[in-house]
Amino acid sequence: MRHELLSDGRYIEARGNVECAYTGHYQITGDHIEYQDDTGFTADGDFKNGILYHAGMVLHRERS
Numbered sequence: 677m678r679h680e681l682l683s684d685g686r687y688i689e690a691r692g693n694v695e696c697a698y699t700g701h702y703q704i705t706g707d708h709i710e711y712q713d714d715t716g717f718t719a720d721g722d723f724k725n726g727i728l729y730h731a732g733m734v735l736h737r738e739r740s
Contacts, residue, residue, distance in 0.1 A: 679728070679735060687711065 700713035721730030
């Protein structure tokens with residue numbers, strides 16, 4: 677799974693071979709992120725030491 681957080685407040689979530697499995701809006705307040713996908717589903721997560729903890733998953737920043 678990969679989340680791409682775009683600078684315009686939108687995100688793209690890739691899952692497996694599906695590049696745009698989910699898309700929607702996100703908002704970050706402090707270390708907390710709130711997501712709402714384009715179907716209306718909501719989710720959230722928290723950043724700690726540069727790591728995103730989201731829905732039982734641990735997501736690390738992709739190195740460039």
